[in-house]
Amino acid sequence: xxxxEQDPGxxxxxxxxxxxxxCTYSNSASQSFFWYRQDCRKExxxxxxxxxxxxxxxxxxxxxxxxxxxISLLIRDSKLSDSATYLCVVNIRAGNNRKLIWxxxxxxxxxx
Amino acid sequence: GAGVSQSPxxxxxxxxxxxxxxxxxxxxxxxxxxYRQSLGQGxxxxxxxxxxxxxxxxxxxxxxxxxxxxxxxxxxxxxxxxQQEDSAVYLCASSLALGGGxxxxxxxxxxxxxxxxxxxxx
Numbered sequence: 418x419x420x421x422e423q424d425p426g427x428x429x430x431x432x433x434x435x436x437x438x439x440c441t442y443s444n445s446a447s448q449s450f451f452w453y454r455q456d457c458r459k460e461x462x463x464x465x466x467x468x469x470x471x472x473x474x475x476x477x478x479x480x481x482x483x484x485x486x487x488i489s490l491l492i493r494d495s496k497l498s499d500s501a502t503y504l505c506v507v508n509i510r511a512g513n514n515r516k517l518i519w520x521x522x523x524x525x526x527x528x529x
Numbered sequence: 530g531a532g533v534s535q536s537p538x539x540x541x542x543x544x545x546x547x548x549x550x551x552x553x554x555x556x557x558x559x560x561x562x563x564y565r566q567s568l569g570q571g572x573x574x575x576x577x578x579x580x581x582x583x584x585x586x587x588x589x590x591x592x593x594x595x596x597x598x599x600x601x602x603x604x605x606x607x608x609x610x611x612q613q614e615d616s617a618v619y620l621c622a623s624s625l626a627l628g629g630g631x632x633x634x635x636x637x638x639x640x641x642x643x644x645x646x647x648x649x650x651x
Contacts, residue, residue: 449638460620460642461572504572508638516585517562517638521571 418443420518421507427524434495438523440505441487448515450488451506452479455522461504465490495527531555533643535621541649542611550606550646554623561604562624562640563596565617572620578604611650618645 422441430436440450449468453461465472467488471480478491492499505520534553542548554561563575574588578598589595593611598604608615622640 451639453640460645461640462642463639466639506640515638517574517640519572519574 421505421520423505423520423523427526429526430495431528435493436495437489437491438503439487439489440520442507444509446510447507449508452490453504454501456501497527500527533623533641535643535646539647544650545610547609548611550619552604552621555641558623558625560624562622563606564620567617613650616648616650618647620645
């Protein structure tokens with residue numbers, strides 16, 4: 418099983434829709450979580466950090482479920498500009514160090 | 530303030546040549562990461578630095594790849610005897626910390642990426 422797994426999509430939704438992605442992780446020692454977005458042929462950019470049960474920023478809500486070992490990203494009232502790939506990142510303990518494990522991303526296309 | 534910068538932005542080289550890619554992290558960021566991304570693929574971790582040392586080099590694909598960081602700032606990734614399969618976008622990121630041991634609360638691991646170097650090996 419991969420350490421971080423995401424549904425690759427693509428998710429095709431109309432403008433104004435609400436869409437949610439899940440990201441599952443296998444290491445129960447995972448400490449913190451991040452969502453990044455990556456536009457086509459651009460570098461990833463931090464969208465949200467999740468250190469406790471969740472985080473909300475405008476139309477974006479991230480929730481953490483430690484019991485089931487997944488984090489979700491909810492986008493409300495989606496805009497055309499939300500079209501991108503959404504990458505899940507998990508910070509895990511590896512021995513005496515930490516590692517950041519990246520998912521392969523979920524592709525979102527918001528259509529007019 | 531200035532973000533992460535990388536140079537060159539594009540590099541075309543012939544198979545067998547050596548290339549050097551440069552990354553200038555955000556000032557004060559102690560952790561620096563190198564990734565590569567092939568077209569349509571996910572991020573592939575290569576190496577990270579904490580200060581000038583590299584605790585994790587596990588992602589370097591072969592001994593043709595090496596990286597160094599001096600003065601806790603600029604890093605260079607060197608690829609010797611380039612092969613066509615080395616063609617990719619090489620991304621550098623920096624963050625405030627990637628701490629060891631316990632007690633991570635309050636420490637940021639949020640990474641800030643540079644625009645990448647697109648390497649094409651012909």
